Amino acid sequence: MAVESRDPAEQNQSQPFTGNSDRDLVQQCLQGDSQSFQSLYRRHQKRVRSILFQLCDASALDDLVQEVFLRAWKGLPKFRQSAQFSTWLYRIAWNVASDQRQAAAQRRTRLQVLTHNTPTQQDAPDVMRFHYQDLVQRGLTQLSFDHRTILVLHDLEEVPQKEVAEILGIPVGTVKSRLFHARAAMRQFLQKEGVQL
The missing domain is CATH 1.10.1740.10 (RNA polymerase sigma factor, region 2, helix turn helix motif)
Structure with a gap:
């Protein structure tokens, strides 16, 4: 109604x-x-x-x-x-x-x-219940902060590249470049963990 x-x-x-x-x-x-x-x-x-x-x-x-x-x-x-x-x-x-x-x-x-x-066990608290989410979360922690930020904003939160550029105060070209490298690093991490991509 x-x-x-x-x-x-x-x-x-x-x-x-x-x-x-x-x-x-x-x-x-x-x-x-x-x-x-x-x-x-x-x-x-x-x-x-x-x-x-x-x-x-x-x-x-x-x-x-x-x-x-x-x-x-x-x-x-x-x-x-x-x-x-x-x-x-x-x-x-x-x-x-x-x-x-x-x-x-x-x-x-x-x-x-x-x-x-x-080293302490507390470095990566086990907040995720699901294996894949846990892997992605661990993969994100392996990335540099810049690359993690790009992946989170663009791929996980679906913020458009132009808006990501505004949020971070960098050119769209830099967003694209970081996104490319961040995805490649994440792919490499997931493959090392045995995920078939």
Whole structure:
């Protein structure tokens, strides 16, 4: 059953039930409407969570998602209205992932010094239940952060190459090149693990 708008005056609006566009919601946020930011959060949090899950330690996921939206909220006044909100938000997610990765690397270095370079079992937490997903996840951890980011955004999250270029602040040609090398490295990893491609 179709949901009818209660107010006949609302019938004439371009999007009576699906809600406002990201651009409209951003405008309303800038005018002090915090409910509009809640709408943006609900609309984009799943995708942000998915991106962060692929790039970061899963145990910190909730905190990282909150950090992305906190930075977005604080940064809204600087948001260029000509830009796409989702592209800008995924860029923030990538920055948060980069910061987390650097912090984790520093922690690992300190830990290795403390434990005299003894490797720990905690380096790859077993979050995946399915063998193939686990392999892909392990394959992603073998890639450089740049290559992993490209694969996650383009192949797993299906963000178009042009938008990936905007998110990462690199030319589309670089996206294509990194994608090619990242896929090749992932293929090589999966073949070594016995996956027939």
